[in-house]
Each structure stands twice: as structure tokens, then as C-alpha cells.
Amino acid sequence: MKKVLITGAAGFLGSHLCDRFIKEGYHVIGMDNFITGDRKNLSHLESHSNFEIIEHDVTEFINIEGELDYILHFASPASPIDYLKIPIQTLKVGALGTHNLLGLAKAKNARMLIASTSEVYGDPLVHPQTEAYYGNVNTIGPRGVYDEAKRFQESITMAYHRFHGLETRIVRIFNTYGPRMRLNDGRVIPAFMGQALRGEDLTVFGDGSQTRSFCYVDDQVEGIYRLLLSDYSDPVNIGNPHEITISDFAEEIIKLTGTTQKVIYKDLPVDDPMQRQPDITLAKKILEWEPKVGREEGMKKTFEYFKGLSQDDLHKSEHKDFKKHIKK
Incomplete structure (x- = not known):
């Protein structure tokens, strides 16, 4: 049985x-420090014989016993x-956390997949965005930390x-959207749905002409799974x-x-991208992947999930008290 470590589980x-x-x-070994993650997302796996969860901050030294694939x-x-709200921790998990995990992958001779994002393209001057585009990012703006x-x-x-041949x-x-998204986290779909379910007006920032392209979570997971098992090491857009x-x-x-x-x-937030659309030509070619779930179908499934949340969840202004998770 192959073993996989998933951080941010x-x-x-x-x-x-x-x-x-x-x-x-x-x-599956899940690892999370629960600063933004929610234990409820894994509650259905707690008793599964092939699943374990480790509470750990990946910016600290990581040790996993035994083999890891x-x-x-x-x-x-x-x-x-x-x-x-936690800009330094965001930078640390991308830098120190990734360094620690790459070291672990090297020690275990394991293949490692990292979750990058369309945000590497910043507010793009090329549309749609291809993997060859270097991006238009404000390094010192508030979004620069991410x-x-x-x-x-x-x-x-x-x-x-x-250098290491890893x-x-x-x-x-x-x-990406779907069940288990967190309400009130600032992303457009849970923000809109939370406002709708609470009977509030829907807030659009700017004049609303900015674009987004939404991928249902099942399609995203399929693309990630295929990429992990592929022989392709350069970045691939999945969306x-x-x-x-x-x-x-x-x-x-x-x-x-x-x-x-x-x-x-x-008002539109600083450096908010005006356009966001993936060019998935490479994913189609390398992975034989493209999304299958249309927005209408995916949004219905997502809305059913949000409708099932408690009133407490609907009215939470924040998910976590970040202070108690942050080390000096």
C-alpha cells in the first residue's frame, strides 16, 4: 500500500x-495545524484504518516514520x-514549510506536488493565462504576501x-469551489452564498466587470491526481x-x-485581478484532462451544502482566533 502525506488536510x-x-x-497521512482548516472536514475519515491525522505546523521540522511515496x-x-490577517505566517508556510517538505521528500525519495495558484500571474496583462506567462505581481502590495x-x-x-533530481x-x-468551503472567508462564492442565506445584499467590489473562472472541486481533484502521477515537472494550470x-x-x-x-x-481592493481565465491547453495535452462539471450543476451542489450549515456557521464573522495559533 502506497503512503501519501497531504498537508493542509x-x-x-x-x-x-x-x-x-x-x-x-x-x-493517507493528513497534516494540519488547524489555523484555517476545520477538523469537521475530516470527521468522516477519523475511524478509517488507512487514515491518520497529525497536528503540526509545517514551518517547524517534520518527521514521518517509515516509507513515504x-x-x-x-x-x-x-x-x-x-x-x-496573518501575512507573515502566509509567507512562512510558502517558504519554510515548502523547504521542510522538500527536505522530507528528498530524505524519503518521495515525489512531491505543490499547490501553486493563479495568483502567480498577479493582475495579468495576458489573457487567458498560459503557463509561459511570468505574471504582473506587486511584490510589496497587501496581496504580495500570498x-x-x-x-x-x-x-x-x-x-x-x-539540483537534487527530486x-x-x-x-x-x-x-475552485464546492462543499466544505468556508463561509465568510472573503472568496467570492462563499461570500455571495453567505450573504444570500442571511438575507443580506450581495457585495460586488469595483464595477463588477472583473472576471473569474470557477472550477468544481471534483474536477480540480481529478486534475491534481493526474498531474501527480504524470511525468511532467513544469507548472500546469488546472481550472x-x-x-x-x-x-x-x-x-x-x-x-x-x-x-x-x-x-x-x-471600492475594489488593492491589486485585485481584473481578469482570471486559465488556458488549459497543456492540461488537455499532458494529462488528457478538462473539467466535466458545469457551473450550474456545481453551484447547485455547493448551495445545498451551504443550506445545510447551522445558523451559527452562517453568522460567524471569522473562522478562527488566529492569535492563539501564532508563535512569536
Whole structure:
């Protein structure tokens, strides 16, 4: 039985990856310090014989007993609310955490996949974004802590690949959604759905002409799984290329949820990307992958999940007290 370590296992994507690897017959070691992850996302796996969870901060030394075949590094704050409140921790998990895990992969002769992001492209001047585009990133802006953490993560991963011959994979994840997303984390889908379910007006930042492309979580996990098992070491975009403006998307949410609220507009945050659309030509060629779940189907599934949350969850302003998780 092959063994895989998944960091950020209690997060949205991490927990779905745990499910997939359990389904495929792996022994899964989940690792999370629960600063943004939620134990409830893994509660259905607690009694599974091929699953174990380790509470640990990946910026500290990591030791795993026995053999290890694969490492998937998904530990990182991923929402604007999180990484703007814990900027140093965001940088550390991308830098120190990735370094520690690459060292572990080298020691175990394990293949390592890192979760990069479309944010490496910044506010892109090329549209749609291909893997060959270097990006347009403000290194000292408020979003730079996340963008640069991911860009450094890619650089050190490729350095280990070239210098040490380590088997590495890099996935550039575009906007992904589905069950287990966290409400009130600043990302557009849970923000809109949370407002709709609470009877609040939907907030659009800027004039709503900025675009996003949303990929359902099952499609994202399939792409990541195929990339890990492929022979391709350069970055690969995984996302849904179907693009929509934020204003049009807000209207879709109103229609889906059956609410009567209106859309209100506020100032656009600093360095918020105006366009986001993946070019997935490479994923189609290398992985024979493309998304299967349309936005209408995926959004219905996601809305059903959010409708099942408790009133306490719907009205939480924050998910965590970050202070008690932060070391000096």
C-alpha cells in the first residue's frame, strides 16, 4: 500500500484530496495545524484504518516514520481575509514549510506536488493565462504576501528538481469551489452564498466587470491526481476556462438562491485581478484532462451544502482566533 502525506488536510481542497487518495487505496497521512482548516472536514475519515491525522505546523521540522511515496503540499491560507490577517505566517508556510517538505521528500525519495495558484500571474496583462506567462505581481502590495509565497514555492521546488533530481510536480490552481468551503472567508462564492442565506445584499467590489473562472472541486481533484502521477515537472494550470463577470455571477447567485436582495458595489481592493481565465491547453495535452462539471450543476451542489450549515456557521464573522495559533 502506497503512503501519501497531504498537508493542509483539514482545508477545503486538502480534505477532498484525502477522500480521493483513500478511495484509490492509499494510506493517507493528513497534516494540519488547524489555523484555517476545520477538523469537521475530516470527521468522516477519523475511524478509517488507512487514515491518520497529525497536528503540526509545517514551518517547524517534520518527521514521518517509515516509507513515504508522495507528498502533496496544500498547507497555506488561501483566502484574502486569512492572508491579510496573518501575512507573515502566509509567507512562512510558502517558504519554510515548502523547504521542510522538500527536505522530507528528498530524505524519503518521495515525489512531491505543490499547490501553486493563479495568483502567480498577479493582475495579468495576458489573457487567458498560459503557463509561459511570468505574471504582473506587486511584490510589496497587501496581496504580495500570498502571491510571492507561491512564486517562491515554485522556484525552490524547481531548484530541488534540477539540483537534487527530486521528482516534483507543480499545479497552478484557479478559482475552485464546492462543499466544505468556508463561509465568510472573503472568496467570492462563499461570500455571495453567505450573504444570500442571511438575507443580506450581495457585495460586488469595483464595477463588477472583473472576471473569474470557477472550477468544481471534483474536477480540480481529478486534475491534481493526474498531474501527480504524470511525468511532467513544469507548472500546469488546472481550472475551468468558462469565464464570467462578477456582476453576472452575482445575478446567477440571486437566481439560484431565490433571494430578493439587490447587488451593492464597493471600492475594489488593492491589486485585485481584473481578469482570471486559465488556458488549459497543456492540461488537455499532458494529462488528457478538462473539467466535466458545469457551473450550474456545481453551484447547485455547493448551495445545498451551504443550506445545510447551522445558523451559527452562517453568522460567524471569522473562522478562527488566529492569535492563539501564532508563535512569536
